[in-house]
Amino acid sequence: MLSYAEPIRELIEQLEALPGIGPKSAQRLAFHLLAAGPERAERLARALVDVHRRIRRCEECGNWSVEALCPVCVADDRERDAICVVADAKDLMALERAGEYRGLYHVLDGLLSPVEGVGPGDLRITELLERIDRLGVSEVILATPPTVEGDATAEFLREVLGGRGMRVTRLALGLPVGADLDYADQVTVARALRGRTEMTE
Amino acid sequence: MLSYAEPIRELIEQLEALPGIGPKSAQRLAFHLLAAGPERAERLARALVDVHRRIRRCEECGNWSVEALCPVCVADDRERDAICVVADAKDLMALERAGEYRGLYHVLDGLLSPVEGVGPGDLRITELLERIDRLGVSEVILATPPTVEGDATAEFLREVLGGRGMRVTRLALGLPVGADLDYADQVTVARALRGRTEMTE
Numbered sequence: 001m002l003s004y005a006e007p008i009r010e011l012i013e014q015l016e017a018l019p020g021i022g023p024k025s026a027q028r029l030a031f032h033l034l035a036a037g038p039e040r041a042e043r044l045a046r047a048l049v050d051v052h053r054r055i056r057r058c059e060e061c062g063n064w065s066v067e068a069l070c071p072v073c074v075a076d077d078r079e080r081d082a083i084c085v086v087a088d089a090k091d092l093m094a095l096e097r098a099g100e101y102r103g104l105y106h107v108l109d110g111l112l113s114p115v116e117g118v119g120p121g122d123l124r125i126t127e128l129l130e131r132i133d134r135l136g137v138s139e140v141i142l143a144t145p146p147t148v149e150g151d152a153t154a155e156f157l158r159e160v161l162g163g164r165g166m167r168v169t170r171l172a173l174g175l176p177v178g179a180d181l182d183y184a185d186q187v188t189v190a191r192a193l194r195g196r197t198e199m200t201e
Numbered sequence: 202m203l204s205y206a207e208p209i210r211e212l213i214e215q216l217e218a219l220p221g222i223g224p225k226s227a228q229r230l231a232f233h234l235l236a237a238g239p240e241r242a243e244r245l246a247r248a249l250v251d252v253h254r255r256i257r258r259c260e261e262c263g264n265w266s267v268e269a270l271c272p273v274c275v276a277d278d279r280e281r282d283a284i285c286v287v288a289d290a291k292d293l294m295a296l297e298r299a300g301e302y303r304g305l306y307h308v309l310d311g312l313l314s315p316v317e318g319v320g321p322g323d324l325r326i327t328e329l330l331e332r333i334d335r336l337g338v339s340e341v342i343l344a345t346p347p348t349v350e351g352d353a354t355a356e357f358l359r360e361v362l363g364g365r366g367m368r369v370t371r372l373a374l375g376l377p378v379g380a381d382l383d384y385a386d387q388v389t390v391a392r393a394l395r396g397r398t399e400m401t402e
Contacts, residue, residue, distance in 0.1 A: 003272075004294070005255075005256060005265060005266060005267045005272075006255075006267065007248070007251050007254075007255040007256050008252060008256060010248045010251065010252075011248040011249065011252045013248075014244055014245040014248040015245070017241075018233065018234075018245075019229065019230070019233050020226060020229065020230075021230075025221060027294075028220065028221065029219055029221075029222075030252070031290070031291040032219065032220050033219075033249065033252070034252055034253070034256065034265065034290075035289065035290075035291065038250075038253035040218075041249040042249070042250060042253075043215055044215040044216070044219075044249055045245075045246035045249040045250050046246075047208070047211045047212040047214075047215040048212065048234065048242040048243070048245055048246040048249075049239075049242065049243060049246050050208050050211065050212075051208045051209060051211075051212045051231070051234070051235055051242065052235070052238075052239035052242055052243070053239075054206075054207075054208040055206060055208050055209060055235065064206060064209065064235065065206060066206045066207065066208065071204075071206075088236065089235075089236075090232040090236065093205070093228075
């Protein structure tokens with residue numbers, strides 16, 4: 001069997017290292033990019049380099065931003081007495097896409113994980129406390145994911161924030177919208193039952 | 202809703218333009234590449250630019266190659282009296298992966314398509330005829346795909362090559378290995394029936 005020329009093999013390897021791209025897709029993508037000519041590949045290459053050259057972290061909340069402060073932090077229509085705490089900027093974007101929340105954010109840069117050696121000192125918790133005091137925040141929404149690490153981090157923050165006299169809430173657990181009860185896992189169904197809400201007229 | 206910063210949006214657009222990558226995957230990939238740091242993105246960017254700088258077309262068969270002649274054309278263990286005609290280099294790679302064929306190739310650079318205005322003069326047919334004469338080829342395998350354009354191109358080449366006293370064959374049509382008869386389309390089942398082969402002991 002003919003093996004690929006080295007530059008093709010290298011491109012396939014780089015594509016295969018991306019999440020959700022298997023060996024077959026990586027080959028198909030590489031051949032597509034080869035057949036589509038140099039301009040196409042160079043535009044993608046430029047976008048890849050550019051995104052790291054031009055995007056930095058918001059000095060306030062840790063969100064991705066072109067400027068020193070991100071669009072959320074500079075917007076004058078956001079409520080400044082609520083902070084939603086997320087593990088990373090990807091989760092911040094997911095919440096923004098939902099279009100429901102009008103407050104500020106704080107990116108932790110990870111989750112507590114004794115297994116991987118991530119302790120409170122590795123997360124942006126000092127910065128969070130400083131912002132809470134400075135802004136006079138009345139609610140902190142812990143939007144860490146419903147995983148072992150996300151639960152542990154939320155629990156830790158709840159303890160740290162306790163006694164500061166503000167509301168500390170967490171995202172609701174329950175059935176995803178449109179879900180089939182039959183297909184939902186037991187833990188989710190149990191949490192949906194436990195968190196059942198009163199139906200009002 | 203917060204819109205993405207311009208460099209992020211540009212990266213998402215470039216990724217979304219790739220085949221098989223939808224808006225959701227493009228977002229996920231962009232955020233992954235952002236979070237993974239500049240080295241990761243730059244390695245991919247370099248591979249994209251490199252593949253076009255270093256890969257050219259084999260002067261003989263049209264395959265992708267780092268050198269003037271591709272690995273198939275320079276290999277001394279390939280049979281030089283058979284040429285397998287393919288639409289593009291991707292198809293050549295697919296045949297090589299099968300590991301069954303030991304002859305040479307010829308890349309046409311497309312298929313006849315009156316609709317898209319591709320005529321015989323747009324394909325590397327003159328080069329094919331020149332090679333056939335020069336190499337004294339005894340079999341030409343037409344490995345164009347079983348589509349309208351692939352059929353038309355194979356039919357055209359069969360006519361051009363007729364009377365030159367060589368075998369002209371085409372890839373077999375039939376059920377894909379492992380296929381469920383029940384799921385195969387009618388045309389494929391009909392072709393598999395028509396092309397049925399004698400079972401010998």
